[in-house]
Amino acid sequence: MTRRVFSGGQVLDGTGAPAAAGDVAVEDGRIVAVGVGLDGDEVVDCTGATVLPGLFDCHVHVMMSGVDLMRTLQTPFSYGFYEALHNLRRTLALGITSVRDAGGADLGVAEAVRKGLISGPRMQIAISMLSQTGGHGDGWHVCGAEFPLMGPHPGRPRTIVDGPDEMRRTVRELLRAGADVIKVATSGGVLSARDDPRHPHFRPVELDVLVEEANAAHVAVMAHAQGAEGIKNAVRAGIRSIEHGIYLDDEAIELMLAHGTWLVPTLAAPRAVLAAVAGGAQLPTAVVEKARVVQSVHDESVTRAIAAGVKVAMGTDSGVGPHGDNLVELGLMADCGLTPEQAWHATTLSAAELLGVAGELGSLEPGKRADVVVLDGDAGDLTGLAGRVREVWRDGELVAAGGATVERGVIAPR
Numbered sequence: 001m002t003r004r005v006f007s008g009g010q011v012l013d014g015t016g017a018p019a020a021a022g023d024v025a026v027e028d029g030r031i032v033a034v035g036v037g038l039d040g041d042e043v044v045d046c047t048g049a050t051v052l053p054g055l056f057d058c059h060v061h062v063m064m065s066g067v068d069l070m071r072t073l074q075t076p077f078s079y080g081f082y083e084a085l086h087n088l089r090r091t092l093a094l095g096i097t098s099v100r101d102a103g104g105a106d107l108g109v110a111e112a113v114r115k116g117l118i119s120g121p122r123m124q125i126a127i128s129m130l131s132q133t134g135g136h137g138d139g140w141h142v143c144g145a146e147f148p149l150m151g152p153h154p155g156r157p158r159t160i161v162d163g164p165d166e167m168r169r170t171v172r173e174l175l176r177a178g179a180d181v182i183k184v185a186t187s188g189g190v191l192s193a194r195d196d197p198r199h200p201h202f203r204p205v206e207l208d209v210l211v212e213e214a215n216a217a218h219v220a221v222m223a224h225a226q227g228a229e230g231i232k233n234a235v236r237a238g239i240r241s242i243e244h245g246i247y248l249d250d251e252a253i254e255l256m257l258a259h260g261t262w263l264v265p266t267l268a269a270p271r272a273v274l275a276a277v278a279g280g281a282q283l284p285t286a287v288v289e290k291a292r293v294v295q296s297v298h299d300e301s302v303t304r305a306i307a308a309g310v311k312v313a314m315g316t317d318s319g320v321g322p323h324g325d326n327l328v329e330l331g332l333m334a335d336c337g338l339t340p341e342q343a344w345h346a347t348t349l350s351a352a353e354l355l356g357v358a359g360e361l362g363s364l365e366p367g368k369r370a371d372v373v374v375l376d377g378d379a380g381d382l383t384g385l386a387g388r389v390r391e392v393w394r395d396g397e398l399v400a401a402g403g404a405t406v407e408r409g410v411i412a413p414r
Contacts, residue, residue, distance in 0.1 A: 001028045002041045004396065006372060009046030012379045014053040014348035014363035018341060019379055024051055026370040029395040034364055049390055050379040052344065053364050054097030054371025056351030057326050058264050059222075059243055061319025062087045062120075063104030063150060067191060067273060068281035072149065084109055087323040088120030093400040094326055095373035095389045098122045100181060100355055102222065102243065103129045104319065106155030107178030119405045124355055126183035127174055128152070128159040129224060130167070130210065135160075135201045136189035136224055149191065164209040167202075171213040182214045182221045184239070187230030190270060190291050191320070193284040197294060198227035198247055207237035220356065222264070226294070228252050235261045241354060243315065244269070246294050248301040253308045262354045264315035265302045267332035270295040272321025299336055306337040313354040314347040327385035340380045370396040 004026045011022040013034060023038040024031060062084045084105065091099060099121045101110075106127055113120040128150065131137025138160055139148030152158040157173040171182055186202055188195030195201075202210075214221045215238075223234035226246040234242060235255045241262040245252075256263065273291040277283060306312060312333065316326045330343040338346065352362025360369050376388040392400035399406055 003027045003032070004042045004044060005038050005040035006044045006046050006051050006374065007038070009049040009051050009374070010379070011051045011364065012341070012344060013365065014345065015365070016341065016345050016349070019050060024364050024372060026372065026393075026396045029370055029397075031364055031366055031368050031370050033366060044374070044391070046374050048376060050375045050377070051364070052095065052373040052375055052379065053348045053362055054373060054392070054394060055095045055327075055347050056098045056314060056355065056362070057091065057096050057121075057316055057318065058100045058241070058313045058351050058354055059102045059266050059315030059317050060091065060099045060323070060326075061104045061150075061317070062091070062099070062101055062109065062323070064319030065323070066281065067149070067276055067283060067320055069147070069284075070282045073147070077153075081109065085118050085120075087319070088113065088118060089405045090324040091318070091326060092119060092121050092392060093389065093403050093405050094324065094386055095375070095392045095400075096121050096326060097371040097373075097392065097394050097399075098352070098355065098357070098361060100124045100126070100222070100315070102126050102183055102224075102315075102317075104150045104156075106153075108155055110178065110180075119399065119407050124180040125178065126181050126222065127177055127179045128156050128183075130159045130161055130170060130182070130184040132185075132201045133160055133162050134195060136185035136187070136192045136195060138192065138194075140194070142194070164206055167206045167209045168213055171210055175213075175217050175219065180219065182210065182219055183224065184210055184221060184234075185224040186234045186239075187225050187227040189224060189226060190273060190294060191283075191287055193286040196227075197290060198229075200227060200229040200233055202233070204233055204237065207233060207239070211238045231256075235259050241313070244298070245301055245305060246298040248305055253305050253310060256305070256310050257308060260311065262311045262313050263302070263305055264313050264354075265298075265333065265336070266315050266317040266329075267298065267302060267336065268325070268329050269317035269320050270298060272317070275321065302333075303336040306333075311350065311354075312338065312346045313351040314343075324386060330385065331382040334382055340382055343382065344379060370394075
């Protein structure tokens, strides 16, 4: 087997250790050594660059390409699957070799990536988000029409549920459909015009049934949770991660610390909504107003959670905003109190721990899978990251270079 050495750069191994000069040796798709002066059959010149583990984004929607309702109405049903191919390529070219899709992608999309039919990051999929009637996932509008952003189809069960019995059945339907993680909305949201992000959704008995079914299948649960009461209900029920966390209060933060609950901040999401509106996207007035209100509150809540020591994993909500802008989230997390090294840790080993794959991915350590990113410049500089990704390797094979994926030895269209 060919022994390939990434040599001449700084190594930020993802464990939390500072970057240092060193080499990374890879053989048969695995990391075999990390150190100084390593030799091999082939050398990847990393001069002037930082060598990182493959990156994670723990909250994406690869089947979404923006939030303009009129555009969505005018888009053919099958077109979203072809857009997903483009979105997956753009994500992989950033050095993100693993994602958790928080709703939209079905088993067919995930299997196409897993079997090499299309190029993209490794995927864990939620398929669709559980929502109560009138909740964040309910696409009912006051005119009487139902228009969810991501409606049901044969690979994506309908997930508007009320009461423990409907919850139990629908969780089982999602598991049958191939869900790797279960997602639930325990509060209102920004993009849903008829609810309030501060209001809790689902009663504790419903959440208890959800977690019971997920635990039986050895599957984690993630909660779209923006209001403090919805966050606290999710944490008390044993849900593994809080997505967004906009209105965290002191009690919610204390509960998260006590339960070891993760926070996936998605700081880019409200900014993406406002940017879309500025670019001409058509959204209900209530949605735009909520996005304006929550941005500063969101930043302040995440800042307090970070200061308190809540575990953080990187997630962007890409799909609400453009795929390809994902790495902006690292700078936003740093603005809320993470050091650059901590922001990278949230995007590597912390994220791998959240997704349950830290034994295989998330750091450059012997025995782990050889997902390697070569980033131009110093990793302490979090500006312009997307344009600085020189090469992306997955399982020891080159999969992207210069911002484009490499498929069967050929650079694919961006």
